[in-house]
Amino acid sequence: KNEVEQSPQNLTAQEGEFITINCSYSVGISALHWLQQHPGGGIVSLFMLSSGKKKHGRLIATINIQEKHSSLHITASHPRDSAVYICAVSRGAQKLVFGQGTRLTINP
Amino acid sequence: EAQVTQNPRYLITVTGKKLTVTCSQNMNHEYMSWYRQDPGLGLRQIYYSMNVEVTDKGDVPEGYKVSRKEKRNFPLILESPSPNQTSLYFCASSLEQGKGQYFGPGTRLTVT
Numbered sequence: 001k002n003e004v005e006q007s008p009q010n011l012t013a014q015e016g017e018f019i020t021i022n023c024s025y026s027v028g029i030s031a032l033h034w035l036q037q038h039p040g041g042g043i044v045s046l047f048m049l050s051s052g053k054k055k056h057g058r059l060i061a062t063i064n065i066q067e068k069h070s071s072l073h074i075t076a077s078h079p080r081d082s083a084v085y086i087c088a089v090s091r092g093a094q095k096l097v098f099g100q101g102t103r104l105t106i107n108p
Numbered sequence: 109e110a111q112v113t114q115n116p117r118y119l120i121t122v123t124g125k126k127l128t129v130t131c132s133q134n135m136n137h138e139y140m141s142w143y144r145q146d147p148g149l150g151l152r153q154i155y156y157s158m159n160v161e162v163t164d165k166g167d168v169p170e171g172y173k174v175s176r177k178e179k180r181n182f183p184l185i186l187e188s189p190s191p192n193q194t195s196l197y198f199c200a201s202s203l204e205q206g207k208g209q210y211f212g213p214g215t216r217l218t219v220t
Contacts, residue, residue, distance in 0.1 A: 033208065033209070035211075041196065041213070041214050042211070042213055042214070043198060043200075043211040043214075044211070045208035045209050045210065045211070046208075047208070048207060048208045086150070086151065088151070095153060095156065095164075095166060095167075096141070096143075096151075096153050096166075097153075097167070098150045098151040098152070099150065100148075100150045101150055
C-alpha cells in the first residue's frame, strides 16, 4: 500500500462543476502539499498545509490531521483547470513522498 | 524573474556515458531537490539538499550523485547511466523547510 493515496485517479467533469480530489496518507507528516502539473509537464506548487484550510482564488485545500486526510476543491471549474493534481507529504526536512496524481479533465 | 532552470531540457545518450543535468535557482533558496517521474510510479525524490555542502538521499538515490558547492546550483550526476534511468527529471527549490517548492521545467532523459 502506498504511503499516499489519491482518489479518484481520473475525473472528468463539465465546466462549472464543483470538483473534489482526495488524498489520504498513512504516516506522520510535517506538512502536506498540493501540486498541479500542466499538460505540458510543468509543475506548480498550489498549497502547503499543516492544519486547517487554505484558499487561493477558486481553489481550496483542507487537511484533517487526525484522519490523515486532505481534500482539494475547485469551485466553478474551467477547462483551464484540466491538469494532473498531485498530493505530496513531507516527512521531516525536505523529504517528500508523492501520490500517484489525479488527472482532471474539464469539458466546456 | 524568479525561476529554477534546468539544462539540458532533452537528452538522449547511451549506456555508460557520464552525464550531468544542471539545476540553478535565482531566489537564494536554501533547499533544493531532485525528483524523477515515471509512468505508473509518479514522482519520487532522488536527493535533496538543505544548504551548501549538505545533501541527503531521497527514496531512489541509487545510480545518482549530487553536489551543492554553491547555494544556487544543484547538479545531478549520472556516472554510468543505464536504461532504467530513462525518465523525466525535475529540480525544485524552496526558501525554507516545509515551504512550497518552485519546480524547474523538467529534463527528459533517454538512455539507450
